[in-house]
Amino acid sequence: MRAPVNGSASRAPADTWEHATATGNGRQGALCWGRPESGLRLTVSHERLFLPLHPPLDPPDTARILPRLRDLLDTGHYAEAAARVCRLAADDEPAYAETVWIDPLVGAATLTVTTHRPGPVRDHRRTVDTATGLVTQEWRDAAGDVRVEVFVSRPADAVVVRLSATGGFAGQVTLAPVDGVPPRPVETTVDGLELAARFPHATWPGALTGYRVRCRVSGADVDGPVLRSDAVLVVRTLLPGDPDPDPDPAVDFDALLAAHTAEHGELMGRVCLDLAADPADRAAPTEDLLAAPVGPALVERLFDAGRYLIVSSSGTLPPTLQGVWSGTWTPAWSSGYTLDGNLPAAVAALLPTGTPELMLPLFDLLDAVRDDLRRNARRLYGADGLLTPVHLSTHGRQNHFGPVWCQTFWTAGAAWLARLYVDHWRYTGDRDFLARRAWPFLRETAAFYLDFVPVRDGTARFTPSYSPENAPASTGAQACVDATMDVAVTRDLLTNLLAVAAELGVDDPDASRWRELLTALPPYRVADGALAEWCHPDLTDRPAHRHASHLWPLWYEPDPAITGDPVLRAGAVEAVRRRLAWWAGADSDEMAYGLTQLGLAAAALGLADEAYACVERMARLYWRPSLVPTHNRDALFNVDIAGGLPAVVAAMLVRGAHGRLDLLPALPAAWPRGRVTGLAVRGAVTVRELRWAPGTVEAVLWSAGGARLVVGAPPGLRFEGAPAPPGRGFEGAPAPPGRGFEGAPAMDLTLPAGVSVPLRAVDT
Incomplete structure (x- = not known):
């Protein structure tokens, strides 16, 4: 067959x-x-x-008890703070006595x-x-x-x-x-x-x-x-x-x-x-490939299958947990849009694989619920701006939470989504989109943080805070303060706001406040050798967990505060490896898209073996012969890694960030030769073709509007006919051992508009 x-x-x-x-x-x-x-x-x-299950409910009015919640959190009563929200909500609205699903x-x-x-x-x-x-x-x-x-x-x-x-x-x-x-x-x-x-x-x-x-x-x-x-x-x-x-x-x-x-x-x-x-493996039935050790044929097939599922489930709305498909009245987690990981994973490959128009349904969805997001911010925290819920389908109100899953404390959603707006512009070069859609969303999202985040003794405090679904080992409560994710998304949002204002020539009256908050953000923290999931020193890490939200600064454009600091960079490497060690355990039967998070972080750090381990585990354990992936091992029809696996593979082959494009930044030994066409990178550049074999890499770059960038070759290779100045590493970081890309030979390149530019790198 x-x-x-x-x-x-x-x-x-x-x-x-x-x-x-x-x-x-x-x-x-x-x-x-x-x-x-x-x-x-x-x-x-x-x-x-x-x-329809029930009318949308007003979010709980926790703004009126916010000082009390902060007192509880500041004095270490984390679980009590989460329970206090639930009691208040149920007192005001009896429907909140039970979990309210979308x-x-x-x-x-x-x-x-x-x-x-x-x-x-x-x-x-x-x-x-x-x-x-x-x-x-x-x-x-x-x-x-x-x-x-x-x-x-x-x-x-x-x-x-x-x-x-x-x-x-x-x-x-x-x-x-x-x-x-x-x-x-x-x-x-x-x-x-x-x-x-x-x-x-x-x-x-x-x-x-x-x-x-x-x-x-x-x-x-x-x-x-x-x-x-x-x-x-x-x-x-x-x-x-x-x-x-x-x-x-x-x-x-x-x-x-x-x-x-x-x-x-x-x-x-x-x-x-x-x-x-x-060729024989390419022709094999899928169940035979899944039963054998993961090889190039299976990765090719799943890369293609994942893209197929996301393309096929992107319409006027983005893919839900199950794409556009359902065969039941009671799907897991209501099969809506879960914003603290699942939806971003599902759409993660749309820009790198050259289908930016399929991102627009996500932005349309956010437009449709914008008033609800404003209502969340006002009711929950007395703030202007936008606050997204974790779960969303027919409305955007924060109705789903509980004393353990204290999701009213998760404030990172809109800032995370703001990165997707910025990336849409950076991949496409569409300034009209930037001005009409991205800028208003970023600005209104920042308005929330200006109201919500207090600055004490010169340091911003995220209280309450939430690192999706994990709890510090020292407290056992998901309610927390100063989650690294909250700091990272706010840092990214404010940095991008200032850059977009400069791009558009806008002299915004809030710009000074953005800079002040950006300066006041707490620094990332390394604890026991690893990047910490919470910036607060009293909250200790629990690496045995499916989420890796503290690695968010590495999923898109790696944060220079991490990649440019040897201590933080080493801590991020160790954080990736500790999570992977847990995943390798026999009991780690968990959500597949956590491997997408680890894989993107590993690729950003140039960790080829670790990135490949994520791809290999996704491919081996989370796909069925139907070519549809699952949420857990052979359980729950789910499309998260249909977007996540291609995104990690693309990040291993091409990485574009901060005006730099690196070829094969995390190429594993399992793929010694190959070819990919059509990958896109930030700067509105398309890698029309990338070929590699031992000792040789060839690429053809193209940009509709022209571009200037630094192009990096893999370690050990040098571009023919071009100078290779030493030390042109990513954000000035030292060259890591192995197959990392920081510090690799690089050259400055100008791409004329609409002209294909071939490059060739060979053994030095």
Whole structure:
């Protein structure tokens, strides 16, 4: 059995929707699963089909007890401070007596296809072609070959299915709600191949009141639900207000697929990774690759598959925890947008892999809930500006928290997202976006910190504070003060604000206050040889944890305060290694995207072995033969590392930050030769091609508007025909041992606008 040229083939059947093969157009999704003997199933979904649970609640009014909360935190009563918030919230709003969840993304319906053909079934396989989005199930029976093909058309905004067989398809098609019991009553009716659902409890303004699923059959001999010939099905999930186009009298499957491929394939084709894998491995079924030691072929396939899933689930909204797919009424964590790690991981590869337009849905989502973010800031902390919740779906209010998971204390979200706005400009060079969208968001986010962060004796204090989901070993309480993440995101925000103001020529009245707060931020801290997760000296680290939020300063443009300080840099290296040592333990069955965090930090530090260890573990333990990753080891359909794994691989091959571009900054020994095309870096530069082999690196750089930058070669190589001044390391840092890139040979380069510039580096 051979895999498609792009994608995967698998012999393994999928008996649940969580093991399904996925296809989507960003707005609608389809999960293909089941068996020919018992019925093939197609579970359809819609990006905006969030089941309304309850009206949005006002965030708790903790602003009125903020002095008391700070007193508790300052005197070490961390758990009591978190519990005090919960008591206040429940006293004011009885609904807060229990955990309040966001509205969940739910499946719309399941279409079941059963065949009326002579058995037995043999040679069953399923494939996904990531270049086209076509998912196929095929098998043989006593009468010949049977084939079921599915894709979700971008131009037509519909799921399209073709049923074909030797001698003509014979079978039955039925439509039903997804399995399970909804958490709120849902009234559904099915009339043939049309399903209507109503949410009678959703009576508050803006609530989704229901949806429809409509399946039309074309080109078939139909007797009710029975098909007596080959057929094409067109399935649409429609929410109130969605256009409902009249079906064409005849549907041309191949023409629809060609039109979809032109759009989808162009997005996928912007980047191509070739790690010189063995052709036999490239042709192997995915389950065989997953069962073998991780090699280049599996990394190539998962890099491609991850990009495919994020492209296929980026529509008018960004990917949720499950992308655009759901086969249940009760998805894990409501499958919304989790901002303290999951969503940033899912979108982490969109800019480096040259698809910046797919970031815009995230910014649109934030625009839609901007008033709620302002309400959070005002109610929780009496501050102006923006405060994001940890969990978000149909609104942006901070409703989800508890005495242990004290998420009202997490204030880093908007500043983290502000970095994504800045990066969108730096990758694209789009000054209109910078002025119209990035600048207002950054400025309003900074307004929160100017009000929220007190400065005592010349030092800013983050109280309350929160390092996502971890607790200091010295307290055991997630409530804390001065989390390193809070300091890092604020430092990044204020630094970027000042740079953007200079870029736009804005003389902002708050600029002096930004500088004062920036100067007052507490320094990063090293404790027991490692970068500390909390800047406060009384809070001790607990490295046995899935999150690594104190490494945030290394995930995007590495903070010069760390990379330029030998002590802090060594502490960051040690922090990466301690987290990895925990992950290597037998009991570390945890969320996969924590490995994305470690991998990005390792690549930024030039730690090739450590970055590869993250990629290897993600590839080996967190993907199914369906080419969909999981949150935990073989548990919970989840797309976080669909974005995270390609992002780490890209960061290992090309790193662009602070006006410098380094080639192969963290190349592992496992990839001695290879080629990648289309990677993007900050400065609006595209690495059109990067080739490497032992002793040689070749690159072609291009910039639409022209650029000036310093280009670094891997250690031991020197650019031909160009001077290699010593010591042109990243932010002046000393050259680390091994395959790090700081201190490597470099040259100043000017890229003319729209002109490809080739480079070649060879052994010195």
